[in-house]
Amino acid sequence: MRVADLGENNLIQRLSSLTKHAGRSVDFGNSDPLLLGPGDDAAVYRADAGIFLATTDTAVEGVHFTRDSICWQDLGWKVMACNLSDIAAMGGVPLHALVTLGLPMDTEINDIDELYAGMIESSNAYLFTIAGGDVVHSNNFFISIALIGHSNGTLLKRSEAEVGDLLAVTGHLGSSSAGLRILNQRKDQFASDSQTSLHTQRVPGFATITLKARSFLINAHRRPTPRLSDGHTLLKHGVKAAMDISDGLLLDLTKMMTSSGTMARIESWKVPIHPHTLRTFPADALMMSLTGGEDYHLLFSASPQVMEQTLVNIPQATIIGTVVDGPPGHVSVVDKQNKEFSLDYLGWEHFRS
């Protein structure tokens, strides 16, 4: 069945009933903060006085994803993870999501159900509700999410990095980028297969990936983990400056340094890269870790004392450099001999604009 067969109102009713209990594994009873979900002109929720967060993130078919590279359920999970990652990067907790779907009339209802399965999985994992949204016709598919969150009053900001701070990330970078590369190579391989033999290995190195590495990296691309609890740990130990890495370390670090009026010095050999990435793409792993997006780890900055305490509590986090005095927004990457990398070489220019 397709959208055109079901009709917009029936589709909205279907989605309302799908999401009714999502993110409510706790029995709120009369204290359910969501007073009115989908079905009226607006979602209605109750909140205590405090600080609230609002973010939005969108995925457009053909621009941010293709049906070759991700299934509908993973897409639902991933778009929600992008939004949750923004809330994590402020140190908040998610409360309510609004979901807007732009749908071609021939979209299969089954596909939309799977997309929602991924979002509902996310809402049950991170305990927020899907409070409403909108369904509109569009020639190409898109999904846009607005997410409201709560903060306990202290915030992780991009503008709070200070000269003398250490810079760290909450985990391996480049895994998502490596996963996407594998998916694209597979596609190229399929394309060439159709013209040559099924067993031709036209893409160098592809045959040497173990199944385990392959599934780990593809999973990193399709099912990123929003670092909500890491965000809370950062706040708890006094970290003030953080953001999530969605567009790649160098680009996002540039934003943080611009916002803080400082410069960063990254020690390239300290950037954490997963062994699967290193072994699968030995030549490109460093570039992937520096410029590859969508890992959704948190990048943060703190004084050496605060950093020490924090790293004890986030064991997988790693120091990668320092905040130094210099041109605001400048990022310098050096090797073990303290020689500066040419960032053009690293593909940096492609990501600048």
Add this chain to the structure above:
Amino acid sequence: MRVADLGENNLIQRLSSLTKHAGRSVDFGNSDPLLLGPGDDAAVYRADAGIFLATTDTAVEGVHFTRDSICWQDLGWKVMACNLSDIAAMGGVPLHALVTLGLPMDTEINDIDELYAGMIESSNAYLFTIAGGDVVHSNNFFISIALIGHSNGTLLKRSEAEVGDLLAVTGHLGSSSAGLRILNQRKDQFASDSQTSLHTQRVPGFATITLKARSFLINAHRRPTPRLSDGHTLLKHGVKAAMDISDGLLLDLTKMMTSSGTMARIESWKVPIHPHTLRTFPADALMMSLTGGEDYHLLFSASPQVMEQTLVNIPQATIIGTVVDGPPGHVSVVDKQNKEFSLDYLGWEHFRS
């Protein structure tokens, strides 16, 4: 200059500075509820304890509008008005908007500036802030807005209509639909002009529209007024059931009756139609008022006593029918002889799904 020339980050910075003071004509000083606008991972705002509203509405080029029928500034105003109308229909006040743009790379920056001029005009008129958003690439243009609002605790709901209530609307219906018809006729005329003479009047009746009627109706289509103060007046006088008319009276009334488990009986001659609509489209005016969307007036239901008090305070509002016992969601339209209209005849079927 185009999006591709300016780059995404520069565009986001441009939009941030454009919207910085929007909706803040009151000098909030230290009590500004928006603690952090665009530029970090999420917008941050302070709120007292209470009831909050969240809604979202999207316009896709080629589906919801064309560049022939609306200019960018009016589009910015109108998309914001759709969202504000949802807040009005709950009896709330708007607080903060997140704006997502889906942009082809060849979009002119001037056009985006004008789009924002329309949204900023709206934010200054209705005192909400543009707190953040997202800019993404897309093959066809779309704009999606999420709007957060506040309620004083009592709400206007779709589900509260009761048998015996009177039904009313806050103003003329069908004006937007008539304006769109004029715009489409003009397009047809241009299309035929290019093949015949510039002075040919191919579309019957088009020549007889006065300039004043023309501009009134086109304006109704392009620059709808969200009925925020009417929403507050409804609440103040004890109205409990309301919604905004975005998809047309019959379709929206069907939703309200379904939600309330009641049936509606509309007296066709009471549906308020502006004289400009009646004179310009004498044969179609009734159909336009019953099924034409985008007038963004409020539809409400109340007991005769409550209705009487309310109408004194919203003089332009008009009673159009009653809530009766019957199949939930059913809407019956009768003429002065109490003869039921065939809704198929009115083009109703086109709007059902």
